[in-house]
Amino acid sequence: MKDIDATVGQKNECGLCRESVPKLVKSHVIPKSIMMLGRPKDTSEPMVLIPSNAKKRVLRSQAGIYSSIVCSACEASFQAGDDALLALCRTWEQGQPYGPANEPVLCKVYPEISSSTLHRGLLTTLFRAHLSPHPMFENVDLGAEHEASVRKLLLSDQPTEASSYRAVMRTAPGLAAGTIMSPMRERWDGVNVYRFYFPHISTFIKVDKKPFDGAWQAGALGALSCAHAMVEERLHDREIARIKRAMIGREPEVERFGGRDAGASTN
Numbered sequence: 001m002k003d004i005d006a007t008v009g010q011k012n013e014c015g016l017c018r019e020s021v022p023k024l025v026k027s028h029v030i031p032k033s034i035m036m037l038g039r040p041k042d043t044s045e046p047m048v049l050i051p052s053n054a055k056k057r058v059l060r061s062q063a064g065i066y067s068s069i070v071c072s073a074c075e076a077s078f079q080a081g082d083d084a085l086l087a088l089c090r091t092w093e094q095g096q097p098y099g100p101a102n103e104p105v106l107c108k109v110y111p112e113i114s115s116s117t118l119h120r121g122l123l124t125t126l127f128r129a130h131l132s133p134h135p136m137f138e139n140v141d142l143g144a145e146h147e148a149s150v151r152k153l154l155l156s157d158q159p160t161e162a163s164s165y166r167a168v169m170r171t172a173p174g175l176a177a178g179t180i181m182s183p184m185r186e187r188w189d190g191v192n193v194y195r196f197y198f199p200h201i202s203t204f205i206k207v208d209k210k211p212f213d214g215a216w217q218a219g220a221l222g223a224l225s226c227a228h229a230m231v232e233e234r235l236h237d238r239e240i241a242r243i244k245r246a247m248i249g250r251e252p253e254v255e256r257f258g259g260r261d262a263g264a265s266t267n
């Protein structure tokens, strides 16, 4: 259970700076502009959000998901990071290939996007998801220790990308990869991470004292001064299967996404 949800809102205490304020403002946990990018082209249909828990209902949202979790000053501090994340989601295909010549592209770089601003945006997204009582974010619970330490980082001017909360970003083409699923907690090589889906960009944020190893360490944001993302040529079959599984029995979303997924998987 998320203990913090019981207190945030009731006392009008900001979930980030802990100041008591007359009114909390509504925050997008995942900014509306990013959610709108995931919609099928040439349609005005609301975005579909897929909970990773198949028992939860699929959500349609034109406006995004809001939660009243922070004060207006903290909400304003999120803007630069949200903008960097939006810039990456908009231009994910335009990154410059980076790495040895004549080898498959492992990673793309985005010279216009600062890795430290982007990382701060990812960490605030993680923190907002932690604070949010919305069912879409029910799997995100930092626990008291990490909550305190992420809060301290976000309230300081220190670069967050050098902290223990390293983040690896990944791009993938295809309509399945444009789907937004709710964030989930996973273990990779014995290290706890949260996976967040944005359209064509996923991110793995380490919430663990143990360091990333090998490729994870090398691929984490901060290795370059600008943003970079690891390149997947297509989603793994298991991942596509998981997305489809989350959709089973969910008319009419299944039809629309199922058909498109099948096409995407042959890309």
Ligand SMILES: [Zn+2]
Residues within 6 Å of the ligand: 014, 015, 016, 017, 018, 019, 070, 071, 072, 073, 074, 075
């Ligand atoms: Zn605040």
